[in-house]
Amino acid sequence: MIPPPGKGSLYIRPLLIGTGPILGLSPAHEYTFLVYASPVGNYFKEGTASLNLYVNNDFHRTTRGGAGGVKSITNYAPVLKPLLRAKEQGFSDVVFLDSVHKKYIEEVSSCNIFLVKGDVISTPSTVGTILEGITRKSIIDIARDLGYMVEERLVTVDELMEADEVFTTGTAVTVANVGSITYNGQRLSYVLSNINQRMVVEYKTSDCGLVSQKLFKRLIGIQSGKIEDKYNWVVAIH
Numbered sequence: 001m002i003p004p005p006g007k008g009s010l011y012i013r014p015l016l017i018g019t020g021p022i023l024g025l026s027p028a029h030e031y032t033f034l035v036y037a038s039p040v041g042n043y044f045k046e047g048t049a050s051l052n053l054y055v056n057n058d059f060h061r062t063t064r065g066g067a068g069g070v071k072s073i074t075n076y077a078p079v080l081k082p083l084l085r086a087k088e089q090g091f092s093d094v095v096f097l098d099s100v101h102k103k104y105i106e107e108v109s110s111c112n113i114f115l116v117k118g119d120v121i122s123t124p125s126t127v128g129t130i131l132e133g134i135t136r137k138s139i140i141d142i143a144r145d146l147g148y149m150v151e152e153r154l155v156t157v158d159e160l161m162e163a164d165e166v167f168t169t170g171t172a173v174t175v176a177n178v179g180s181i182t183y184n185g186q187r188l189s190y191v192l193s194n195i196n197q198r199m200v201v202e203y204k205t206s207d208c209g210l211v212s213q214k215l216f217k218r219l220i221g222i223q224s225g226k227i228e229d230k231y232n233w234v235v236a237i238h
């Protein structure tokens with residue numbers, strides 16, 4: 001069932017797995033490609049409230065030369081332990097740092113990350129260690145069209161602590177606002193009143209001035225056919 005507008009979405013997940021009778025370490029001789037679809041609500045249990053992120057210094061989801069840029073199950077196994085620990089402490093998700101310098105932010109366990117400072121929006125460049133999300137790309141396109149300067153570059157964790165606003169993107173989360181970041185025992189809350197936090201991703205509510213909300217509204221508007229799709233992103237299924 002496809003949920004009615006505003007009441008969740010139909011999540012479509014393609015899956016490719018190696019199948020066939022092999023025990024040894026080698027590429028599979030046969031692959032099974034399947035697609036399943038399920039109605040979903042909000043990705044985070046926080047619903048539309050802001051996320052509380054924990055910057056993890058000890059675990060890395062991937063390394064240079066690895067397969068971090070690929071949508072592969074191998075990139076989820078390393079995040080489970082730090083994610084579980086963070087959730088036990090009440091955090092929504094984990095921000096991972098680069099494994100070489102341990103000072104550049106990469107992404108969250110299943111979404112990309114952006115920060116806003118004035119009229120400039122920055123996001124870590126994809127150098128093989130970050131998944132090149134389609135939502136990341138859509139948000140970059142929308143932001144540029146709305147007149148923001150978007151930089152894809154190395155972003156230090158310290159910049160995150162000095163940003164006006166931080167948000168994450170992904171197919172499942174669309175655009176999720178970040179309410180706080182905890183790094184090295186220091187918790188930084190982004191100054192938003194509670195009411196604003198709740199308004200953040202409810203696109204029907206009035207504008208509360210957040211850049212992430214503006215971008216979210218535009219993306220959802222295009223997806224739902226309320227805003228003209230000049231990008232040719234929307235595909236009609238007959």
Ligand SMILES: *Cc1c(COP(=O)(O)O)cnc(C)c1O
Pocket residue numbers: 071075107108109110111112131132133134135136169170171172
């Ligand atoms: C799926 C995923 C994203 C978001 O990608 P989208 O194409 O926007 O859904 C970001 N980071 C990781 C690690 C992911 O698995």
